[in-house]
Amino acid sequence: MAKTSHAKVEVLIVGSGIAGSTMAVELGEAGFNVLVLEAGPERQLSDMVSSQIWSRRLRWAGPEVLESGDLVGAANFAMGWGTGGAGLHWYANWYRLHPDDFHVRSLYGRSLDWPIGYDDLRPWYDHAQAYFGVSGDTDPNAPPGASYPMPAMPVSKQSSAIKKGFAAEGLTLTPNTLAINSEPYNGRAGCLLDGWCDAGCPIGALANPLVLQWPRARKSGVDLRHNAYVTRLETDASGSKVTGAVYLDETGQENFQPADIVISACHTIWNARLLLLSSNDQHPNGLGNCSGTLGQYFTSHALTTIHGLFSEETEPHTGVSGANTLCLDGYDDKQPTTGAFGSRAWLVGQAAKPNDLLGTALAKPDLFGEALNKYLRRASAHYGNMTVLCEEDSIPENRITLDPSKRDRFGLPQAHVTNSLPKENAARSDLAKAEGLRIFKAAGTSDAWAGPQNPMHMMGGTIMGRDPSASVTNSFGQLHKVDNVFIAGASLFPTPGAINPTATLAALVFRTADYIRSNRSALVP
């Protein structure tokens, strides 16, 4: 069947989530003719139903990802599908990578270095926190930067109960930094602390693309096309320029969308997969893969949650899904003991409803029958939790590949993610788990236990670097040797640190948008 062809646009963005929509606003407001292709359906604020059950409709519904290794299993939970992508159900934890996180290879002889340092991103972090609206207090353990535009959220009963445990360990608990309004901000409401962030925030207190980016994008003339599943990027005969993207529409019809600039912003796994799917005679191993590193250096965070029951009432159903308080004490000590490596961060006091993956019931998965009933009645008023994120080294063995033996619903090779936690990072995670249990016991829990180690966040696979022979893009996310293709998202991260990635993702988007604006005449013929 012949492809349906469309009128050329200046900028084509693949993906309408936080990275794609922020980029769309930046370039749309700069006068570029911008089109965004979103694989999923149109979303409305009314889709954000306050129910853990109903919230599952917001999650990934695209082709399956094959996963193997000992730190996998979070893909479908973490990704979004439809307008705003994962931005509709993210938790809005907002942290800057620390200066050392950018130079792990140079400082420790392992993992990788970024091609830029903290000072390069600092102004973009400052810009991003004003744009998104971030609440928080000054934290002596956080990197330097502008003051947050809003005061911190009030300390919750959960955090109050847990805080004395941190004090007993000589650690400081500080208010969390969140892209959630602690008070009305830029026309958006303040948070009601109702604990439904995971199901989406229809009041817009949590910065999600439906309230933050898309109104601005539409106002600036950005076009958004839903149910458009991009299958490959096409190049000209020389292979040095991309001419546009091929996508399937909701009828299964193949379309070709020409563009001067293509920006892939469709989440970590799919950014790498799209480039791999775009192989041709000039790029036999995938677009942007002259180094052979495309797909490699996938990273995650090793997450362990500590659970406990407290004698005091903790109101666990209230607050925010992300965390109420934070401990970055010791973050910069990446070698806490021999044989263990990596930073760690504690996110404390996450709102928990009874059901779903992070609910109180699944905190004790072995209980059933009357024991479960009895536990849930106590947990509903006395449960507390905290989660530690631990750093994973960037190694080439952890990677995103295509599995030609397995086809997705569109007949394309399935994405395969392989991720196993290096031994020294696993030892770091074990140390953190023991630390967490000590903290909860010191806080006076009647019962404290640790959940299993799980992955959280997905980064790498299209890493940036100075050396074209060892990376996929330059520091602006521009493909080496195909200079009208940019990548936006956490897939660019050479190292993950031990903190949630969105603030860094956003800072990079603003920096790349500025680069594109500044080089408009070279990029748009």
Added chain:
Amino acid sequence: MMGRRRFFTGIIPTTVWTSIAIRSLSCNAEAKTVEQTSFLILSTTEAETLSAWCNVIVTGAGNAGVAQFVDQSLSRAQLASLLLLRYLDASDMTGFYRNGIAGIEKESAHRFAQPFVQLTKSQQTEMIADAVASKMQVWSDPDPNFFYFISRSDAVDVVYGTEAGFVDLGIPYLAHITPPQPW
């Protein structure tokens, strides 16, 4: 903050009461006939086995409609599925439940020479405890422990994850947007 929100204890929306009433009807034979013809994917026998299994895991899950909940979601595209399974393995959700239910029956027949629904409560409990402990004797695929994890989540969803379930646990629901129906 709490003052800005309704405390839902005793103030349950009509839709919730309606759904509770419908589910309580399932106890009588007439309603059961309606249910038997209402399954879209699972057979009546499969639904009864799943319901009995979940009912031991979470008391009340059967009457709360766990089999209908699973069946209804399986009949929809992944996009509209409300099952937790979609987070963890959405490749063949119907096959997962079908095979899991078959595993329950296979194990039950091997151990007690009877269908699961006809076992005594203590026999049913023994089987579930062994699923938790990964000690099933003849059931291996899907992993009985994972099937327990998923079916337990379904049971928790319909009993405790709804507005009525929150009320039962004494938790204020505090909805921004009230669910149009429990599931």
